[in-house]
Amino acid sequence: MELLVVIAIIGVLVALLLPAVQAAREAARRMSCSNNVKNIALAIHNFHDAKKKVPSSINYNVIEGREEYRLPGGGTEKAAPTKYGVASGANGKGWIVDILPQLEQQAMYNGIKPGFDDPAASTMQFIATPSNGRGMGRMEIRQYLDDQLPVLTCPSDSTAVPRLGNWHWTSVVTAVTSYKGVIGDTAVGEVFNAGGLWSNNQWGSVPDCFETLGCNGFFWKMSYYEPVNFKRVADGLSNTLLVGEAVADQDFHAMAYFSDGDWASTNMQLNYYQPGGEQMVIDRWYDVRGFRSLHAGGVQFAMADASVQFIAEGIDHALYRALSTRDGGEAASLPR
Numbered sequence: 245m246e247l248l249v250v251i252a253i254i255g256v257l258v259a260l261l262l263p264a265v266q267a268a269r270e271a272a273r274r275m276s277c278s279n280n281v282k283n284i285a286l287a288i289h290n291f292h293d294a295k296k297k298v299p300s301s302i303n304y305n306v307i308e309g310r311e312e313y314r315l316p317g318g319g320t321e322k323a324a325p326t327k328y329g330v331a332s333g334a335n336g337k338g339w340i341v342d343i344l345p346q347l348e349q350q351a352m353y354n355g356i357k358p359g360f361d362d363p364a365a366s367t368m369q370f371i372a373t374p375s376n377g378r379g380m381g382r383m384e385i386r387q388y389l390d391d392q393l394p395v396l397t398c399p400s401d402s403t404a405v406p407r408l409g410n411w412h413w414t415s416v417v418t419a420v421t422s423y424k425g426v427i428g429d430t431a432v433g434e435v436f437n438a439g440g441l442w443s444n445n446q447w448g449s450v451p452d453c454f455e456t457l458g459c460n461g462f463f464w465k466m467s468y469y470e471p472v473n474f475k476r477v478a479d480g481l482s483n484t485l486l487v488g489e490a491v492a493d494q495d496f497h498a499m500a501y502f503s504d505g506d507w508a509s510t511n512m513q514l515n516y517y518q519p520g521g522e523q524m525v526i527d528r529w530y531d532v533r534g535f536r537s538l539h540a541g542g543v544q545f546a547m548a549d550a551s552v553q554f555i556a557e558g559i560d561h562a563l564y565r566a567l568s569t570r571d572g573g574e575a576a577s578l579p580r
Contacts, residue, residue: 278544281489281544290343297472298339298462298471300463301464301507302468303465303466304504338499338500338501352388355385390417392500393419396500398537401492407420411504411505413499420492421490424487425461426509428453428461428569429460429461429568430449430454430460430461431445442511454507454509457470460568460570462570465503477571479572481549484569485510486545488555490535496526507533508534510564512532514559514564516531516534518531541556542556
């Protein structure tokens with residue numbers, strides 16, 4: 245009887261202590277995640293100090309003379325990547341590749357860069373096609389594409405692991421990123437008339453800019469057309485979002501080193517989770533390209549001054565949008 249009483253007491257104590265232990269572990273994971281966000285922001289600043297612009301992404305599927313880009317002031321322009329100093333055309337390089345040396349990954353950068361510089365090795369879509377082995381650099385690049393760097397991985401997200409199934413990379417295992425650059429507040433999917441929850445001007449800026457010109461944030465796959473530097477952040481570095489968290493299994497556009505996997509928009513509700521499972525996440529891709537985390541109550545962001553802030557998921561949406569624009573002229577500051 246006494247033994248049963250002791251066992252029962254131990255059981256009660258374990259039940260009482262377990263939540264505290266779990267909370268302590270999550271606090272440690274959140275701190276580690278915050279450090280990752282900080283290190284990425286500092287790497288961006290170090291790159292900016294050297295290049296006088298933030299890292300840029302390059303589109304992956306431009307056919308010169310056929311595609312047109314909408315201009316922010318109206319009208320269109322024929323696609324011509326070489327006009328903007330992209331030697332090998334549309335190679336699909338994401339902005340995260342640019343900061344690999346600043347993240348102490350110089351060898352990885354050196355291994356990836358020749359493939360981007362070699363026109364025969366581009367585009368990244370060709371690299372992603374297993375049957376296409378032509379061109380120096382394709383296989384060389386592939387050996388790095390599944391490198392899941394700790395600095396790109398939130399320890400609270402067990403799904404942030406290399407995987408098959410990323411958009412454009414369905415046949416290749418690739419690393420994912422838990423941290424995405426802020427594109428601004430573009431209404432993702434609006435140009436496709438997708439009928440998404442957030443694909444309208446009540447939630448974001450129109451027209452949708454994610455594959456064209458004129459985005460009002462920092463990072464998108466056409467940003468090499470419009471290099472952004474911190475002098476253009478008229479709203480103040482401490483009041484402008486730079487990089488935020490994402491959850492891998494809620495967005496299959498998450499390939500870490502690819503220009504269509506490294507950005508997210510503030511047009512949708514912060515911490516929105518798509519119901520219906522994996523297939524709905526894939527089918528309604530335009531509804532999930534926002535920021536979210538597995539930390540209770542909000543999401544960690546790096547501001548453009550490299551400070552890290554925890555933004556509550558209940559933030560007023562108009563304020564959230566205003567914080568994501570670099571020069572919108574809004575009277576926006578972080579809630580205290």
